[in-house]
Structures are given as structure tokens and as C-alpha cells.
Amino acid sequence: MKICLVEISAIVPATGAIQTIRLSSVGASSSAVILDGNRWLPFLTETPQTTVKVVEDGRINLTVDHGRIAFAAVGSAAAWRDLMFDGARARVFVGEEGAPFSAYEQHFEGTCGAHTTEKSIVSIPLVGRGDRLEKTNLLTSSFAGTGGVEGTSDIAGNLKPVAFGRCLNIxxxxxxxxxxxxxxxxxxxxDIEMVFENALAVNSAPxxxxxxxxxxxMSIPEGQWAKCPAAGIFRLGGQPSGLVTADVRGAKIGGVYSSNIATIATAILTRAGVLSAHIDPVTFAAFGDKSWSLYADTQMSVWEAVTTAFAHAAGIVFADETGVFRAGSYLSNATPTTLMADRSSLPLVITGTTKQLEVSPPVWRLKYGHSRAWRVHTTSEISKAIADISADQAANDAKAQAALDAAALAQAQADVARAEYASMVADGVLDRAEKIRLMDRIQGYTVERPVLMAEAAAQNVTSEAQTYDTAYLNLMSYLNGLAPAYYxxxxxxxxxxxxxxxxLVTYDVRKTALLTAIANRAAQTAGWGGVTGPGKPADNATVGAPSGTPVGNSTADEVVNRIETARQRIDGLVTATAEMVAKIGAIPVDATVAQEIERVAAEKSNAALSSASALVEQASIAAASSTNAVAQRTSTLEASYTGLNGRVEGVEGGLSSANARITDEAVTAANATGAVASRTSNLESSVGGLSSRVSTTEGSISNLNGRTAAFWQTQTVAGNNRAQLSIYADANGGAGVDIVGDVAISGNLMVGGSISTGKIANNAVTRMASFYSSCSHSFGSRTKNQWYELSTLQLVDYDQEGNPIYSGQSARLVFTGLVSNSSVMLNVAIDHYRTGSNDDTWGARVIRRRYGNDPVQVGDSYMVRSRSGYTITTLPFMDVVSLDGDYSYQIELARYGDGGFVDYVNLSGIIGQK
Incomplete structure (x- = not known):
């Protein structure tokens, strides 16, 4: 049997102290309760389920949901519901029952979220370290507004920027x-490499x-600038006339500049307080050759910054089961493992657990880029000296860019189509809805074919055009051979x-290759006829022009240099496009990558732990092996049964809910290292949401590690009231008697030790007095919503059935000569019932008088509900008198319904005096 262990370092709200609680699965035996020298209470009713999602909307977006745990706050864990769990450290372990703690595998380390409580069940979400970083700000410094590097008063409180890696044009x-x-x-x-004003370099020698x-x-001449990398600042020699930007080499990490993802992500995590021991250097180092930059002057989360860094290199980052941050590549080349439902190959599938998971498509939306310009200029933010380029260069750029745009558009359309193809063929049938989409696509292919072939001929692109046309013809040949027809x-x-x-894919690839070839050729052979304007030179005007020949406002040398620069830039775009096509084409169509991710996610998920329920009238079990012996006897009589109660070393284990049940169970177990004997008796009933229970549990345990313990406990529960008596002895933990509930002793209480209590002042009791009084009356037709003193009631009226409405007997206790700080504990017992079909409600309170004057209500008033038949309700009231004197305590009742009666009221009191 799999056992889940949970350890939480909760916070005591009153003191702020840390209280460690430990839980094990419901139904766990003693071998899973006493582990690693600690006691793990078997109250864990819900174990965490880990869900991993890597792809969202076609993009890499790793999300991990660690689920939640829930435990029953009953017995010795009842006080845990008042602890504060939000932000508390938590760990989860899973192992086989009976195994040592060292064999348990850790499945989670992180923190808890805010808990919720429903009845006696406390539910706590688990929060991974990555989830916490989603709420941690990247920017943590702000300007003080005190002058100098802290800025002027008008920017006080504004956030300071950060720069990592080589950031261009920030x-x-x-x-x-x-x-x-x-x-x-x-x-x-x-370093600060360069400063620009409206995209024009200020000076290259600062x-x-x-x-x-x-x-x-410093005294800085106009047109010059100076830098101070040690403070991350620079200064201009005069007032700028436009937008100021800069190229910088950002933060030094450990005193050394770096611009790769591994070191930048590590630095960001470290800034957020993540310990180096919680960052895996090996998996991060795999991204040490991937350059990246980040400039932020507005707030973002640490987690957004780190995940974005790895995503730009097709990577993912996550906190593993021990809370250590690890990185990995989405583009895995691992061979997927096939799970066989017939158990014919490893790993073996557990019988009866086969479930086909929904497989999501692989990543199909990718974003490629390099050397990001962090501030994009508008037209008005660019210097005229840069914008004034020759018309022929502008024509080259425009025509080449148009061709590149067409290639990029074709690639994007191919990406979308590829995902759609996989969906179409999943069932080996081209259905009617898919035919309509295919017909629209084929119509587009047919219309664009002559246009592309004409453009290829104009640019003298022959090889790519021929393979494109062949791919089109092969596609149409296959589609036209389908029966029934694809249309x-x-x-x-x-x-x-x-x-x-x-x-279909071959057609998309050939079409993209053709458009890329056209773009490449267009970048090199832009037509002279595309150049227009009043300043256009005559045809062949500068053919063979010597160096220095004027061309417009420039020389021939300058024009040649500009054209060469443009050509190099276009070549770079073409190369980047080709690389993008190659990478996208490498993504498998059959979604095996997604299947592998789903497999890994499933492997890391925790299976739900649940206990089967069964109806057993009488059962005796005896089992023995070479190392263990177990004997069990169970007798159960029930109307409905959904759980099992047990107890090991003074710990209640398990929950049950039933309409009516009587259970007796005795268990003995022994092996080479220890022996356990336990016996449990339960009587329980529940009707209409109200329940009551009497439980008796006793047991003993001994092992070779010096661990011996014995206990006995009886507990009664009715509604929200509970009484419990426990007697225990532990060789390593002392011995004692625990009592939950009020204690009434008719004889003498002989105390050999000391009494410590916060209820009676000054830690001492020197005199005790006990009193008792009662009255019997009927409240059949008194006015509703009004309080009555029972001691003043007289036999003066009768209801329609001839029963007395009031009684002359006193429902009052009088104490003479109480000294100040005396403690008074009163118990009011009311025997009530109702007639008719509706419940009736009573109000009960106690009024205190000193010397017959100054009536004061003691504590809160109670609402008592009468149901069909007789019900006895006992209400406690506590009081401390502040002055010496004679005091009386009197009951008052108020009826809020129409069919309720009170047969009698008992009032008893105990006084404690110094």
C-alpha cells in the first residue's frame, strides 16, 4: 500500500512560533505512523495530485499545479485548524507501507497557500517555488529623490531600471x-558602449x-558624453534635441560580465533570494551558449523574466520535487516510451488503471529573434541624416522586404496548415467538414500558382520553381485519385x-523555398525601373564612374557603401529565414514530442490514495509469513458504512460517516522487531445531519528500538460537543491522563502535586462549594420572543390541555459571602420537546445579581432547538465576580416557536475561591 507523508512548518498566530505537524495517509498502520523518530498522524484524507502542462496555445508555457492536501482536524489534531499555513514550508514523501523513512521518495518541497476549513476537514493548497516567484517583483530599488544618483524630487519613488546582457538601443x-x-x-x-540622439551616435570616444x-x-563639452559603468549612469555634455538611447553591456554577475541565459537567469533568481543550493548548475549550463538580454524599467515578476529567458531558446525552467530549479530543452531528441496495456513490455502498466490521455499538439507557434532593439523609433525620432538615404537603396529594401514578407507569410500559413493536417488524418478519414476546408485551401493553391511561376521567371529562379510546380502536380494527382472525390x-x-x-507538407515546403529564393534574388537585382522621383539620374549616368564622382548629395563611393550595407543586412534576413524554415520543418508531425511530455507528466503525478469500503458482519483473519504474523477479528452491524476507525499509539486513524453502526475490532501483529495489539469499539448514529458517537480504543506497542507505549481512550461526541478521557504511558514520552470536557466529582479530589490553571486566579484553590437546584414547568402558550425568570413563575394559568404553564419551584442559585475573584461555573440542563411538524427554538441565558440588584447577563445566550421527541441540552456558563458580596444566578428562557415545551430545568454550580 502506498503511503503519503506530509510535513508542514505551520505558524502559531498568537506567538509567531513554528509548530511542525506531520501527517500520514488515512488507514496507515503503525509502520507508517512512527517513522524517522517522529509520529505522523494518520489523518491525511486527500493527497496532492501534480499536473504538468508544457504547451499552451501552440507556445511553450510550462505550468505546474502541485494540487492540495487535506486532513481531518479531529482528536489530537483538532487544534491544528487554528494554525496559520499560508507561506509555511511543506514537504511531501511517498513510499510503501512498512518501508523505512529513508526509502520514501520526496515528491514536493515548497510552501502552503491559505487554507480553508469545512466542518472538520482542513484543505491546504501546495505552492511551488516557481509559483511564489510569480508574485516576486524583479525591480526592487526606487529613487529616493534626494539628488545625485538618487534623482530629483519629481521622480522620488519611481523604480530604478535593470539591464542584463548586451542591451541594444535602450x-x-x-x-x-x-x-x-x-x-x-x-x-x-x-560598459556603456554608445549613446545615440535620435538614432545618431553622439560620439564614439566618451x-x-x-x-x-x-x-x-566633470566638464563635458557639448556634443560629448561621459560614462560611469561603476554606477550604471552616463551624462551628456549638452541638452539633447531628440530621443536619447544607448547600447549597454549590463550587470556584472559575480564581478564578471555575462550575456548568456544560464548566468543571467541565475543572477535574477539570486536577486530574488533563491539560494544557490536551489539552482541546478548542470541543467542551467546547457544554456550557457545562448545569448540573451533584458532591460526593464517597468515592473515585472521574477518568474516572468526567468521563463522568458529560457523560452527564447526553446527551453523550460521549473522547480523539481525537492524545490531545486532545473532547466531543460523542449526540443528533446529522446525516444518516446510506449506503454502497452497488455503488459507485454516495460514499464508495466498497473492492471485496471489504463487511461488514454488527451494528447495536445506540439509547439507550432515559435518566435525567433536576435539582438533585440529595446526602443523602437518612430519616424519623427530618427535623425534626418540617417533617414536621407538614396532612392535606389530604399527601392532595394522595399522590394526585398516584400519578398521576405511573402516568404514569412507562407511559412506561417504552412505552420497552421501542418497542425490542421495532423488533426485531419488522426482517424484516417477525410470527413465532410474537413473537405470544405481542404477545398478552400486547394482553390488558393491553384490561384497563386501562375502568379508565383511568373515572379520566379522574372527573377530567373528556375530550380526552386520546378520543384514547387512538381509538388503542386503531385498533390493534385493524389487528391484527384481519391474516391469519393475530395470535393x-x-x-x-x-x-x-x-x-x-x-x-501537403511537401507542397508547403517547396512553396516556402520558392518564395525564399525569390526574396534572395530580389535583394540582389532590384529593378532600376522601380526608382522614381525628380532627383533620379539618367540611365547609365554613373556606369564606370570613378571614385569621388558626385551622385546627388553623395559620392559614388558612399552610394556603393550604402548599397553593400543594405545587401549584407538582407542576406542576414534571408539566412535567418532559412534557418527558421529548417527548424520548423524539423518538428515531428505525429506529435511524439507532446506524447513524451505527457508521459513524463504522468510519471511524476501522484496516484490518489483511497481506502475501499465494504460491508462486513463478522470476520476473522489470520496470516503469517516467515517474518510477519497478523491476526484480526472484526464484528460490524451497520446500515451504511464508508470508512474504518483505528488507533495506533494514541492516534485516531481514519474517518467514517454512517447512518447507524456498531463496530468492534481487535488486531494483533508481530514481527522480528516489534509487536502491536489494539482494540477499538465504536457506536455511532447520524440522522438529518446530526450525529453522535461513543468510541473506545486501547492498545499497546513494543519494539526492539526501545519504543514501548500503552494507551486507553473513550470519547463521546454529540453535535459540536465532545468529551474524552485518555490514559497513556510511553517509555520515551511520559505518562498521564487527558480529559476533554467538564469534570464533576461527587467525592473528594486528592491532589499530591500542583494545580496550574488560568481559570482560577493566583494558581490556587482553597475552598470549593457545589450547589444544585431545579424546576419543572410547561411553557406551552407563553408569549414568544420575551424573556421570563423561572423563579417568579406561579401556578396561575393553564393551557388548553389542562397542563400547568408555570411552576413555583425556584430555578435560582444563591451564594452568600463570595469574595472577589471567585470563579463560578454553572451548568443548565433543559429537558425539552416539541409538538407539530415544525422545529421549535428556545433562548436560554443566566442573569447574575449582587444583593438582589444590578442584573447582569453571564456570558452569551444560547439558542436551543426542540425536535420531535424529548431532548436534553446542557449549557455551560462561566463567571468571575469582581467584588465581595452575596450573589444569585437565575435562569431565563424565551420561546421563539409555537410547538415547543420545556418539562424541567436543572441548574448546578461550582464555586472556586481563594
Whole structure:
């Protein structure tokens, strides 16, 4: 049997102290209750279920839900419901019953969320370390507004920015407008490479200051700038006329600059307080060759920053079962494991547990980029000197970009189509709805074919055009051979899934390759006819022009350099596009990657632990092996039975709910290291949501580790009231008697030790007095919603049935000569019933008078409900008198319904005096 163990370091609200509670699964035997030198109470009614989700909406988005635990706050765990669990450390272990604690596998380490309580069940969500970081801010420093690097008063309280890696074209924060000081990071960085004004470099040879004070005291000419990497700031020599941006090499991590994902993610986690022992250096190091940058001047969570870093390299990051952050690549090349329901191969499937999981498609929405520009300029934020490029270069850019856009659009359409293909062929049938979508797609292919072939001919792209056209013809040949026809929307058509997908995917790949080739050729051979405008030179005007020949406002050399720069940039875009196509094409169509992820998620999930219920009238069991012997005898009489109660070493184990049940159970067990004997008797009834129970449990345990214990306990429960008497002895934990409920002793109480109590002042009781009084009366037709003193009632009226309404007997206790600080405990017992079909409600309270004056209500009033038949309700009242004097305590009742009667009232009191 699998056993789940939970350890929580909860907080005591009154003192702030840490109280560690330990729980084991309901129904656990003694071998799973005493483990690792600790006692794990078998009250755990719900075990956590871990759910892992890697892909969402086609993108990599790893989410882990650790589930929740629930326990029964009963018996010795009743006080735990008042503990504070939110933020408390929690650990979960799972192992086989009877195994040592060292063999248990840890399944979770993190914290708890806010708990909820319903009746006696406390439910607590488990929160992983990653979940906590979702609520942890990345930006933690703000400007004080006191001048210098702390900024002027107008930015006081604003957050300071952070920069990691090589961040291009960031917009820094203006710290001091008078001095033109800007900040790029809230601490030391490696360097500020360049500063720009409206995208035009200010100066490539700045001054460098060792510290912020030196930077402020510098005399910087206009058109120059100075930097102070040690403080993450720079300063301009004059007032800028446009947008100021900068290229920076960000924070030093451990004194060393780094721009890869592994070190940046580690630095961000460390800033958030994550210990180095909770970051796995091995899995993080796999991303040490992936460059990345982050500039943030507005708030974001630490978890968003870290997960974004790994996602940009097709990676995922998560906190494992021990709370250690690990990283991995989504693009795994591992071979998926096949689970066979017939148990013909390893790993073996547990009989009767086979369940086919819903398989989500693999990642199909990818975002590729490099060297991000953190501040994108508008047209008005670009210097005219940069915007004034030659018309022929603009024409080249526009035509090449149009071709690239077409290639990118084709690739995006192919991505969407690929996911759709996989869905279509899942059942080997092309249904009528899928035919309609396919017809729309084929119509588009047919219309675009002559357009693409004409553009390829114009750009002299022959090889790619030929393979594209062949792919189109092969696709149409296969579709036209289907029967019934693919355009016959009245019936379904069976298809060969592999061939169907192969023809469609081949067409998409060939089409993308053709568009990429057209874009590549367009970037190199933009037509002169596309250049227009009043400043266009005559045809062949600069053919063979020597160096220095004027071309517009530039020389021939400058024009050639500009065109070469544009060509190199376009070549880079083409290369990036080709790499993107190759990577996307490598994604498997059969979703095996997604299946592997689902397998790993299922492997890490905890199976629900539940106990079977059965109806047993009489049963005796005896079993023995070479190492263990067990004997059990059970006798049960019940109307409905859903659980089993047991007790090991003074710990109630298990929950039960039934309409009516009597259970007697005796168990003995022995092996080479220990022996256990226990006996449990339960009487329980419940009707209409009200229940009562009498339980008696006794047992003993001994083992070779010096652990011996014996206990006996009887408990009575009725509604919200409970009384319990426990006697226990433990060789390592002392001995004693525990009592829950009020105790009345008719004889003498002989105390050989001391009495410690917070109820009677000064830790001493020198004189005790006990009193008793009662009255008997009927309240059949008194006015509702009004209080009556029972001691003043007289036999003066009768109801319609001739029964007396009032009684002359006193329902009052009088105490003469009480001294100040005397404690008074009163018990009021009311025997009541109701007639008719509706319940009746009574109010009961006690009024105190001193010398017959100054009536004061003692404690709270109670609401008592009368149901069909007689019911005896006992109500406790506690009081402490502050002055010496004679005191009387009197009962008052009020009836709120129409059919209730009170037969008699008993009032008893105990006085404690110094």
C-alpha cells in the first residue's frame, strides 16, 4: 500500500512560533505512523495530485499545479485548524507501507497557500517555488529623490531600471535634467558602449568616470558624453534635441560580465533570494551558449523574466520535487516510451488503471529573434541624416522586404496548415467538414500558382520553381485519385494518412523555398525601373564612374557603401529565414514530442490514495509469513458504512460517516522487531445531519528500538460537543491522563502535586462549594420572543390541555459571602420537546445579581432547538465576580416557536475561591 507523508512548518498566530505537524495517509498502520523518530498522524484524507502542462496555445508555457492536501482536524489534531499555513514550508514523501523513512521518495518541497476549513476537514493548497516567484517583483530599488544618483524630487519613488546582457538601443531613465544624467541599471555594469540622439551616435570616444561624484564634477563639452559603468549612469555634455538611447553591456554577475541565459537567469533568481543550493548548475549550463538580454524599467515578476529567458531558446525552467530549479530543452531528441496495456513490455502498466490521455499538439507557434532593439523609433525620432538615404537603396529594401514578407507569410500559413493536417488524418478519414476546408485551401493553391511561376521567371529562379510546380502536380494527382472525390461534400472519404500529409507538407515546403529564393534574388537585382522621383539620374549616368564622382548629395563611393550595407543586412534576413524554415520543418508531425511530455507528466503525478469500503458482519483473519504474523477479528452491524476507525499509539486513524453502526475490532501483529495489539469499539448514529458517537480504543506497542507505549481512550461526541478521557504511558514520552470536557466529582479530589490553571486566579484553590437546584414547568402558550425568570413563575394559568404553564419551584442559585475573584461555573440542563411538524427554538441565558440588584447577563445566550421527541441540552456558563458580596444566578428562557415545551430545568454550580 502506498503511503503519503506530509510535513508542514505551520505558524502559531498568537506567538509567531513554528509548530511542525506531520501527517500520514488515512488507514496507515503503525509502520507508517512512527517513522524517522517522529509520529505522523494518520489523518491525511486527500493527497496532492501534480499536473504538468508544457504547451499552451501552440507556445511553450510550462505550468505546474502541485494540487492540495487535506486532513481531518479531529482528536489530537483538532487544534491544528487554528494554525496559520499560508507561506509555511511543506514537504511531501511517498513510499510503501512498512518501508523505512529513508526509502520514501520526496515528491514536493515548497510552501502552503491559505487554507480553508469545512466542518472538520482542513484543505491546504501546495505552492511551488516557481509559483511564489510569480508574485516576486524583479525591480526592487526606487529613487529616493534626494539628488545625485538618487534623482530629483519629481521622480522620488519611481523604480530604478535593470539591464542584463548586451542591451541594444535602450531608453535610459533621466535622473537629473539639469546635469543631463541618465541611469541604465540599479548598480554596476560592464560598459556603456554608445549613446545615440535620435538614432545618431553622439560620439564614439566618451570620457570615463570612476564613480558618480567624479562624473558629476566633470566638464563635458557639448556634443560629448561621459560614462560611469561603476554606477550604471552616463551624462551628456549638452541638452539633447531628440530621443536619447544607448547600447549597454549590463550587470556584472559575480564581478564578471555575462550575456548568456544560464548566468543571467541565475543572477535574477539570486536577486530574488533563491539560494544557490536551489539552482541546478548542470541543467542551467546547457544554456550557457545562448545569448540573451533584458532591460526593464517597468515592473515585472521574477518568474516572468526567468521563463522568458529560457523560452527564447526553446527551453523550460521549473522547480523539481525537492524545490531545486532545473532547466531543460523542449526540443528533446529522446525516444518516446510506449506503454502497452497488455503488459507485454516495460514499464508495466498497473492492471485496471489504463487511461488514454488527451494528447495536445506540439509547439507550432515559435518566435525567433536576435539582438533585440529595446526602443523602437518612430519616424519623427530618427535623425534626418540617417533617414536621407538614396532612392535606389530604399527601392532595394522595399522590394526585398516584400519578398521576405511573402516568404514569412507562407511559412506561417504552412505552420497552421501542418497542425490542421495532423488533426485531419488522426482517424484516417477525410470527413465532410474537413473537405470544405481542404477545398478552400486547394482553390488558393491553384490561384497563386501562375502568379508565383511568373515572379520566379522574372527573377530567373528556375530550380526552386520546378520543384514547387512538381509538388503542386503531385498533390493534385493524389487528391484527384481519391474516391469519393475530395470535393464531394456529401460523403466521407477514406485516405492514406501518411501519403496525404506528405503531399501537403511537401507542397508547403517547396512553396516556402520558392518564395525564399525569390526574396534572395530580389535583394540582389532590384529593378532600376522601380526608382522614381525628380532627383533620379539618367540611365547609365554613373556606369564606370570613378571614385569621388558626385551622385546627388553623395559620392559614388558612399552610394556603393550604402548599397553593400543594405545587401549584407538582407542576406542576414534571408539566412535567418532559412534557418527558421529548417527548424520548423524539423518538428515531428505525429506529435511524439507532446506524447513524451505527457508521459513524463504522468510519471511524476501522484496516484490518489483511497481506502475501499465494504460491508462486513463478522470476520476473522489470520496470516503469517516467515517474518510477519497478523491476526484480526472484526464484528460490524451497520446500515451504511464508508470508512474504518483505528488507533495506533494514541492516534485516531481514519474517518467514517454512517447512518447507524456498531463496530468492534481487535488486531494483533508481530514481527522480528516489534509487536502491536489494539482494540477499538465504536457506536455511532447520524440522522438529518446530526450525529453522535461513543468510541473506545486501547492498545499497546513494543519494539526492539526501545519504543514501548500503552494507551486507553473513550470519547463521546454529540453535535459540536465532545468529551474524552485518555490514559497513556510511553517509555520515551511520559505518562498521564487527558480529559476533554467538564469534570464533576461527587467525592473528594486528592491532589499530591500542583494545580496550574488560568481559570482560577493566583494558581490556587482553597475552598470549593457545589450547589444544585431545579424546576419543572410547561411553557406551552407563553408569549414568544420575551424573556421570563423561572423563579417568579406561579401556578396561575393553564393551557388548553389542562397542563400547568408555570411552576413555583425556584430555578435560582444563591451564594452568600463570595469574595472577589471567585470563579463560578454553572451548568443548565433543559429537558425539552416539541409538538407539530415544525422545529421549535428556545433562548436560554443566566442573569447574575449582587444583593438582589444590578442584573447582569453571564456570558452569551444560547439558542436551543426542540425536535420531535424529548431532548436534553446542557449549557455551560462561566463567571468571575469582581467584588465581595452575596450573589444569585437565575435562569431565563424565551420561546421563539409555537410547538415547543420545556418539562424541567436543572441548574448546578461550582464555586472556586481563594
Amino acid at each position: 531608453e535610459p531613465v533621466l535622473v537629473d535634467a539639469a546635469k543631463q544624467v541618465y541611469q541604465v541599471h540599479d548598480g554596476a555594469i560592464d 570620457l570615463t568616470a570612476a564613480n558618480a561624484s567624479a562624473l558629476y564634477s 464531394d461534400t456529401g460523403v466521407d472519404t477514406s485516405i492514406d494518412g501518411a501519403t496525404y500529409v506528405s503531399r
